[in-house]
Amino acid sequence: MSELTVKQRFQIQRQHMPERKPDQRNRDFKEVNLGFTAELAKLEAQRCIGCKDKRCIPGCPVEVDIPSFLEHIANGDLPKAAEVLLKANALPGITGRVCPQEEQCEQVCVRGKKKGLPVAIGHLERFVADWARENLNVKETVGEAPTGYRVAVVGSGPAGLTAAGELARKGHAVTVYEALHAPGGVLMYGIPEFRLPNAVIGAEVDRLRSLGVEIVCNVVIGQTFTIDELMNDEGYDAVFVANGAGLPIFMGIPGENLKGVYSANEFLTRVNLMGAYRDPECDTPVITGRRAAVIGGGNTAMDAVRTAKRIGAERAVLVYRRSRTEMPARAEEIKHAEEEGIEFNLLCSPVRILGTADGWVRALDCIRMELGEPDDSGRRRPVPIEGSEFTIECDLVVEAIGTRANPLLTSTTPDIKLNKWGYIEVDQDGMTSKPGVFAGGDISRGSATVILAMGDGKRAAASIDRYLRLKGKGAAS
Amino acid sequence: MFSILDAKKLASDVKWFKIEAPLVAKHRQPGQFVIIRLDETGERIPLTIANCDKKAGTIELIVKAIGATTMRMCRKGAGDFIRDVMGPLGRPTEILQVKHAVVVGGGVGTAVIYPLAQALREAGVYVSAITGGRTRELVVLEKELARVSDAVYATTDDGSYGFKGTVADKLTELLEDQRRPIGVVYAAGPVPMMRAIAELTREKGIKTIVSLNPIMVDGTGMCGGCRVTVGGQAKFACVDGPEFDGHQVDFEQLADRLTAYRQQEKRALDKFTEHECRLEAQRVAGG
Numbered sequence: 075m076s077e078l079t080v081k082q083r084f085q086i087q088r089q090h091m092p093e094r095k096p097d098q099r100n101r102d103f104k105e106v107n108l109g110f111t112a113e114l115a116k117l118e119a120q121r122c123i124g125c126k127d128k129r130c131i132p133g134c135p136v137e138v139d140i141p142s143f144l145e146h147i148a149n150g151d152l153p154k155a156a157e158v159l160l161k162a163n164a165l166p167g168i169t170g171r172v173c174p175q176e177e178q179c180e181q182v183c184v185r186g187k188k189k190g191l192p193v194a195i196g197h198l199e200r201f202v203a204d205w206a207r208e209n210l211n212v213k214e215t216v217g218e219a220p221t222g223y224r225v226a227v228v229g230s231g232p233a234g235l236t237a238a239g240e241l242a243r244k245g246h247a248v249t250v251y252e253a254l255h256a257p258g259g260v261l262m263y264g265i266p267e268f269r270l271p272n273a274v275i276g277a278e279v280d281r282l283r284s285l286g287v288e289i290v291c292n293v294v295i296g297q298t299f300t301i302d303e304l305m306n307d308e309g310y311d312a313v314f315v316a317n318g319a320g321l322p323i324f325m326g327i328p329g330e331n332l333k334g335v336y337s338a339n340e341f342l343t344r345v346n347l348m349g350a351y352r353d354p355e356c357d358t359p360v361i362t363g364r365r366a367a368v369i370g371g372g373n374t375a376m377d378a379v380r381t382a383k384r385i386g387a388e389r390a391v392l393v394y395r396r397s398r399t400e401m402p403a404r405a406e407e408i409k410h411a412e413e414e415g416i417e418f419n420l421l422c423s424p425v426r427i428l429g430t431a432d433g434w435v436r437a438l439d440c441i442r443m444e445l446g447e448p449d450d451s452g453r454r455r456p457v458p459i460e461g462s463e464f465t466i467e468c469d470l471v472v473e474a475i476g477t478r479a480n481p482l483l484t485s486t487t488p489d490i491k492l493n494k495w496g497y498i499e500v501d502q503d504g505m506t507s508k509p510g511v512f513a514g515g516d517i518s519r520g521s522a523t524v525i526l527a528m529g530d531g532k533r534a535a536a537s538i539d540r541y542l543r544l545k546g547k548g549a550a551s
Numbered sequence: 552m553f554s555i556l557d558a559k560k561l562a563s564d565v566k567w568f569k570i571e572a573p574l575v576a577k578h579r580q581p582g583q584f585v586i587i588r589l590d591e592t593g594e595r596i597p598l599t600i601a602n603c604d605k606k607a608g609t610i611e612l613i614v615k616a617i618g619a620t621t622m623r624m625c626r627k628g629a630g631d632f633i634r635d636v637m638g639p640l641g642r643p644t645e646i647l648q649v650k651h652a653v654v655v656g657g658g659v660g661t662a663v664i665y666p667l668a669q670a671l672r673e674a675g676v677y678v679s680a681i682t683g684g685r686t687r688e689l690v691v692l693e694k695e696l697a698r699v700s701d702a703v704y705a706t707t708d709d710g711s712y713g714f715k716g717t718v719a720d721k722l723t724e725l726l727e728d729q730r731r732p733i734g735v736v737y738a739a740g741p742v743p744m745m746r747a748i749a750e751l752t753r754e755k756g757i758k759t760i761v762s763l764n765p766i767m768v769d770g771t772g773m774c775g776g777c778r779v780t781v782g783g784q785a786k787f788a789c790v791d792g793p794e795f796d797g798h799q800v801d802f803e804q805l806a807d808r809l810t811a812y813r814q815q816e817k818r819a820l821d822k823f824t825e826h827e828c829r830l831e832a833q834r835v836a837g838g
Contacts, residue, residue, distance in 0.1 A: 298574050336776070348595070
């Protein structure tokens with residue numbers, strides 16, 4: 075194939091990834107995005123002009139060598155593309171689906187300058203990961219020789235899985251402890267099937283297992299074992315704590331204990347992890363509303379409101395106190411939600427939940443807001459407009475306004491230093507105040523994204539590796 | 552997979568299980584519970600750990616067949632498996648050093664107070680235990696309680712066995728006994744029963760601890776489904792409880808929230824019974 079010139083590359087328009095029709099997909103849990111075909115992928119990859127700066131690489135929290143993997147796709151060499159991708163990213167099928175690329179690699183892409191559109195790096199990552207899953211043997215080349223060190227990873231979400239994979243490749247024996255009955259953490263209980271199919275998570279977890287990572291479910295660190303017991307009795311040389319954000323925050327408005335009011339965590343866990351949407355096959359029930367109201371503006375809120383629609387809500391309404399610009403959700407989720415008929419009530423805030431005589435939700439009272447001066451987060455603070463109260467009739471309310479630190483683990487390990495919000499304090503290497511104990515993901519940074527958690531996992535794994543090798547030297551001398 | 556090593560019927564719809572779960576057994580303290588899931592499509596339900604043997608690596612559970620999941624569990628016996636057993640969960644019981652403690656169990660709630668009686672006794676407290684049910688069949692664990700308590704009173708609403716009256720009636724009697732003043736009351740059972748006990752002791756200013764049984768999913772504080780109002784504040788029973796000050800609990804709200812899935816529960820139960828009937832019919836036809 076003759077090499078394309080930069081000018082020719084510039085002439086290729088950004089390719090659109092096929093997706094299912096909104097009025098069909100909003101009734102089931104099959105994946106919304108269909109993925110690139112090999113032809114579309116090749117065309118899209120050719121849009122990369124191979125610029126000198128390569129700002130996309132540091133733009134990626136796990137520093138995938140993006141130009142190299144794009145070049146392999148453009149050349150039609152998918153095994154090589156997969157090799158480059160998997161070397162830096164243990165979970166590409168997941169990140170290709172849930173990363174906010176528009177704020178990371180794609181934001182700094184040279185093709186996105188001057189009103190252009192960046193290379194669709196996320197879609198291409200998804201394409202290569204899916205191709206690898208279907209076409210490559212799941213067995214990865216085993217990493218370095220066994221070091222004899224044992225590392226315990228607490229939590230099997232994105233941070234824990236990433237760290238486990240990195241550590242196993244470096245020859246350490248890794249055991250991941252998961253509190254729930256299935257590995258995956260937020261990927262499993264939080265992100266819905268229509269955005270991230272369980273089969274994708276399963277395949278990526280299997281690849282880690284083939285590297286020798288052991289995953290033990292139903293073990294709650296802090297309850298079943300403390301960190302000290304892991305290190306002293308169970309003989310682990312280091313521990314990586316990545317047990318997630320934890321407790322859901324409720325608004326604290328009247329009526330939150332009515333039947334039909336959920337935290338997003340509970341609503342999504344019932345549907346995703348417990349399979350409540352597969353009624354009657356699965357035993358776990360979920361309350362379905364004819365009219366659902368979801369409070370919040372992040373990815374979790376989008377997931378919840380789109381889920382409510384799928385399990386039967388004729389009207390599914392999002393209630394967010396700021397404007398569209400301040401919404402923390404990924405652009406794609408907002409777009410998909412709108413296409414699926416989700417109604418956005420922006421600049422309004424819930425005041426109270428009203429109930430029927432027998433304790434069920436019947437409506438949500440809200441007040442309209444306007445944007446005032448910027449607050450601590452730099453976003454303009456919403457201020458209530460007096461006398462603007464109005465009522466949304468609904469029989470299901472889901473609160474997706476965030477989480478706070480879960481003290482279950484940290485309260486049993488008092489020598490791990492916490493910040494004022496109860497999250498674990500770590501240094502640049504991801505080490506906590508307790509020697510040999512590292513932390514990352516939401517338990518150290520507060521609510522964030524899958525890819526930032528994975529970045530933490532990757533960095534912590536490198537630090538743990540260094541720590542163990544130094545420790546080994548110390549023991550030998 | 553967790554192996555059922557032993558099982559026996561305690562009443563027509565109440566069954567005792569010994570399950571191999573060494574990690575849970577090793578760390579379990581009285582008052583804690585596990586969340587179990589029978590199989591791949593099963594729901595997660597919390598069950599109090601009635602007893603455990605740390606050396607043997609076993610825990611004991613007592614299950615009353617009231618819904619589809621508990622009925623299916625009660626069909627299981629020695630040699631069968633449970634897909635998931637997670638724990639130990641919740642805070643351990645606060646063992647108060649008093650002269651005289653009364654533990655009160657209504658129906659299968661007795662399984663919750665049994666380990667408390669044991670722990671109190673070991674701490675040197677004089678323990679009176681009240682176990683009651685509507686009728687004789689529903690009074691469980693009386694013999695077991697006798698082994699870990701100083702005095703045991705069985706009650707039945709219909710007088711078919713033991714003291715005629717409710718557990719609250721029996722507690723009223725004990726409260727009037729001046730010879731042995733009560734330092735603390737622990738209660739577990741149906742919500743109206745726990746509320747009645749708390750109302751009785753409130754007037755007398757006797758500390759009362761109740762073990763609550765709201766609907767749970769994950770058991771680690773992640774979902775907030777088990778939230779209860781205690782002293783006007785939202786608490787998560789799975790991590791802040793399951794035991795709370797009975798004088799502070801909003802029992803009315805707890806009772807109401809327990810009805811949230813009544814329709815679905817009934818449907819699941821009907822489906823289960825229908826399935827059982829069909830199996831039975833096949834057995835009869837085949838045999």
